[in-house]
Amino acid sequence: MPDWLIIRTFWELTVTGLALGSIYALVALGYTLVYGVLRLINFAHSEIFMVGTFGALLASSQFLSIPLLEDGNYPYRTGMTLIIFLVFIMLIAMLFSGIGAVVLERVAYRPLRGNGDAFGAVVLAFLTAFIVSLVFVDQAKINVIIALLATTPISYAYLRFFKQGRKAPRLAFLISAIGASTAISEAVGVWSKHGRDQYQTPRLLEKKTLFTMFGTDVRIDYAIVIVGALLMMIALTLFVNKTRLGRGVRAVAQDAETSRILGVNVDLIIIVTFALGGVMAGGAAMLFTLVYDQTRFNIGFILGVKSFTAAVLGGIGNLKGALLGGLLLGLVENYGSAIFGGQWKDVIAFVVLLVVLMFRPTGLLGESLGKARV
Amino acid sequence: MKKSVLRVGASMLVLSLVGVACGGSDDSSADACEGNSKIAFFGALTGEAGNLGINIKKGLDLAVAQHNEANPDAQIDVEAYDSQGDPDQAPALADKAIADACVKGIVGPAFSGESAAVNAKFQEAGLPLITPSATNPDLSKNGWDVFHRALAGDDKQGPGAAARIVADGKTKVGVVDDNSEYGKGLADIVQTSLGDKAVELNSLDPEASDYSAVITAAKDAGVDAVFFGGYYAAAGKLAKQMADAGVTAQFYSGDGTLDVGFIEAAGPAAEGAILTCTCAPKDSNPEFLKAFQDANKGEDPATYAAEAYDAASVFLAAIKDGKTSRGDILSFINSYDAAGVTKQLNWDEAGEVTGSAVYAYEIKDGAIKGLGLIK
Structure with missing residues (x-):
């Protein structure tokens, strides 16, 4: 066997690649679920992940008041305390991301679907009034008051001009998604306590070696990420395949109009879909902070692009495809950077995507959330 | 038909309002400076490496505050251009700085990437700059007359x-x-x-x-x-x-x-x-250390603060000497030769400062500790 870097370090690259790949896969599920149901690429999903990392940060540093360092060392916890804390942090992260995703749907997408007009008009009216008032007064509080006063007449006017029940063109959803993405990350960048700085999250789990495999130490945090991601994915698959709501998700994915006629509450199903994607992203966010101990307002950007790539690679709209695509992307990136050097990491990831799409335009496993057999 | 007319009308109204908004804020294009002269900070105050820019701004602020206290009749303002250290965001800010006739000199650009992106603009506009931190050696090889560096390069x-x-x-x-x-x-x-x-x-x-x-x-x-x-x-x-x-x-x-x-x-x-x-340790000039601590609630000057103070002092000396145009200030800097708090400030043709000390620092007990000169 030749003495190449990739061969010498194969198993180590595999472990770290699978860990990062698991996080890609969890985030990819959010893209895939929403695409499967709405045929919409939710580009703001990366920010839902970012919101989750901030949820995890708040949970550990504020709710549990754990400091970054205790006597110059990490604030390690052990035994049951550790498990309870980690579960609690994960639940809070999921809550943040889940609520974030539902709010996102309500604000950025539902008005465009043509049945959330009143709410959309109010939001739009407020924003219009706010922006116009900025021209005359430059004092945030006064602007908000002016905007609030002007909201009612303007939203009334909007409703008169743009009649209810009209669906926006597909492109509008995409623009709304990109706009929402920028708005969320910039809002955190501007308004959070340390703005655009990097935030550290307290490290509770001591990164010990769990076991040694093929001469490579497998660290406990990597093991938790891989196993945790797999468990969450199994739970999601069971939910979609075995529960009533899950059946609704599949039905709407197949044909929204027919499901509506047959009595499925399509709006509710869409909310559930976004919430599921958000919860998965929240889980991914917590696992991410477990390994990397840090977050930032724009942490979602690169990870979001990679996860979206993973979803497309596996076949967007396909839950198993997201898993396969995520893990594969994590591995390919690591192997590729061992062969060509670290700066080629992203090039390799996207070249693999291009090659796969050339031969399998619908991704490795095809689009299938809507198919009868998932 | 009627509806679409309304819609076109509404969009035009919005557009004209946007136009008013832009027109309103565009008052900096006047040729001559009305009001106080400004020394501009150019670099990251936020973003991935924002702390370094904040250090620089504090050094600049201190120099200007001291000047303003000593010269009540010739107040100087500090203008900050926060590029986030991003070479893509820097050019638009550079245009803004150039268009403001009150900006007489730039302390910055703080980082090498943004310097490479915008220094040619400053050169074209004849706006003198002294960077307290951009150390890429190639920066001084472009024949930019306006370029000066307050510390040795990489x-x-x-x-x-x-x-x-x-x-x-x-x-x-x-x-x-x-x-x-x-x-x-x-x-x-x-x-x-x-x-x-x-x-x-x-x-x-x-x-x-x-x-x-x-x-x-x-x-x-x-x-x-x-x-x-x-x-x-x-x-x-x-x-x-x-x-x-x-x-x-x-x-x-x-x-x-x-x-x-x-x-x-x-x-x-x-x-x-x-x-x-190549920046000086915080305690290399006790007088500066004390002044900085007094101005910043006891906080020590961090990386580049002293260099920024030096850079600002040169601009302030030029203004105090009665130089008002960017061109006069530039020739003043090019012939400048006096002691600063970090080193003798005297630039060669390329804009490199004399002196090439390299210091080592160690992280000890969670703090930065100076180890002194290398070699």
């Missing part, structure tokens, strides 16, 4: 860092950079200076979160030291992940890492790291 820092690494007895040094103008430039110089003791580990993406690929390569090569060319946020992540992966190699880096942000990001893994800088 062509001095790189060999200094390499000398320190060799003096520490390291024989196999992994060299990695963040692919930025500054980081890659410095890492390449260090690598060249180390010769066959260097192992190239290539670049990493400072915005990425996972550096395991680079770390695996470092582990595989069996390095006893790692030199990182880049800024503190990425350096912190790298040092931390190295320690987590069980790499015991000594961590070295340059002036971009010389910030408490590195210690925050790396946690206990920062301990023992050795950083180099």
